[in-house]
Amino acid sequence: MSTLEEHIDIDVPADTAWDCLHRVEAYPRFLDGVREARTEGDNRAHLDVDALGHTREVEIEIIDRGGEKVMMWQTTSAPDLAGTFALLPIDGEHTRIQARFEYDPGTIKEVFGGPRGFAQAAAIERGVRSDLQQFKALAERER
Template identity: 75%
Template sequence: MSTLEEHIDVSVPLDTAWDCLHRSEAYPQFLDGVREARPEGEHRMHLDIDAGGRPQECVVEITDRTPENVMSWQTTSGPDLAGTFSLLPLDEQHTRVQARFEYDPGTIKETFGGPQGFAQASAIERGLRSDLEQLKQWVEGER
């Protein structure tokens, strides 16, 4: 598995950022490639994604570690992907969102197409940064 970590600071309190991350139906607004997201029970969500121009479905299992403000996720169907969002309070009105994305390069190539190796890692890094920028805009607009 390969791992990528990025972070962004948002101008909202930690509780606001935490609540926004748990609104799965809003994921298409800030996660590129997610066409639709809907909750399936308390700790699962169903995602309709665009996988290299092909529609695909996956189910994601969510695990919260509330005292540490960590939300971990793992696909249980579809491409084998996992990640974590960690929220760190900077002050009363600002929060750092740290994203960790774990993936198998072969799975990414097979599922989404595109380059391999360094070019693939660069593309995933750009995508994660873009998603975090969109998350920032959406979260700050929700206040």
């Protein structure tokens, strides 16, 4: 497994960012490649994701540690992916979001295409940074 960690500071309180992060239906607005998303039960979500020009259905389980403002997620169907979002209050109006993404490079190549090796890691890093920038814009706009 490979691990990628990124963070971004946003200009909203941690509670506002937490609420925005939990609006599953808004995921297509900030997660590149997610065409549609919906909640399925208390701790599950269904995502329709663009994979090599086709829609692939992905089920995820979400585990919250709300008191700590940590959201962990894990796919329950292929591909095997996992991650964590941790919200760290900077002050009353600013929050740092730390994102951690765990993946198997071979699985990413097989399911989503793209380059291999270092080029793949760089592409995933750019994608995660872009998703975080889009989340920042969404959370700050909907504040």
